[in-house]
Amino acid sequence: MSKMISMLEKFRIVEKTGNGNGEGVVNKEKKPEEPILTQKVSDINKQPQSNSHELKPSNREDNKSGFERMNYDKNKSIEEIYAAYELENSNINTIFMLGNFINALPENLPYAVHKASVMNIINASNTNINILMSDGERRLKALNEFARDYNNAVTSTIYKHKEEINKLKQMIDYYEEEILAKQKMLEEQNNIIKYETQRINNIMSFFKKEE
Template sequence: NREDNKPGYERISYDKNKTIEEIYASYELVNSNINTIFMLGNFINALPENLPYEVRKSSVMNIINASNTNINILMSDGERRLKALNEFANDYNSAVKNIIYKHKEEIEKLKQMINYYEEEIMAKQKMLEEQNNIIKYEIQRINNIMGFFHKEE
């Protein structure tokens, strides 16, 4: 299937909003707290906020080292996620704005068509009224001539 060879954002349809999970899935990013940038977030949030920044940072680094995890891998995951989210946002904005533009263009064409038909209707109504007046006048003329001979005096 050729669709499978396209990058994630090209396989996404833009007919509804996507959840973060759907966006990550389309870019083949796992939605997990393990071995991702979110693991760092959990470590940070596990520490009391009233600790000084440096103490919190060194505590998180100690936890990472103790868990035999590479911070560069976790930070790289964060960078990939930011890149994917920004790319998706740009593509989504472009695609949806393009759809909106096309719909507005179509509305303009339809408005022009409506205006044309309204003018046509007015012209046909005027034409119909004129034709009816021509016929009424002719009927009246014939009735007057015929009436001349039907009069009894």
């Protein structure tokens, strides 16, 4: 048992206790806290306003914010990402409104005519293009930030799992060597006993023979 504990300590599966008796306790490594997205985006006002919206720092632990702590145990939909950054998933007063204006016109129009027509639609609808473009910039920033954090979190988890696999492989290699050594030792011991048994039987059989 002490040898088993020693091996577990060797591979850092258990830690030594202070009582010196060789017993150990399981070293339960805490999962790293998943990175927390630290930015949020102001809601887009329904009416045109000045271009003053920026990503604002957010406390994900604050219940009043309506946020949940972001985790990376599965893939997120675009809707979930936008919700985490308080970006409205809508075609109204967002960058996607401009996309609708663009798609409303025939694609075969010359670019200059197409763009001029879209601008006419924007002006006629009393839409502030700067606000909508700013919304697009905020979405790009949020998506890039989320992609970075997601990549870091998942890559870190993969690395930790690989470390654990390497430790387990080392233990497997050790025990395979131990098995071979014990099998050889058992064979040798059996041969020793077999030889001695045969020697004794030969002596005893000498006196048991009838003349």
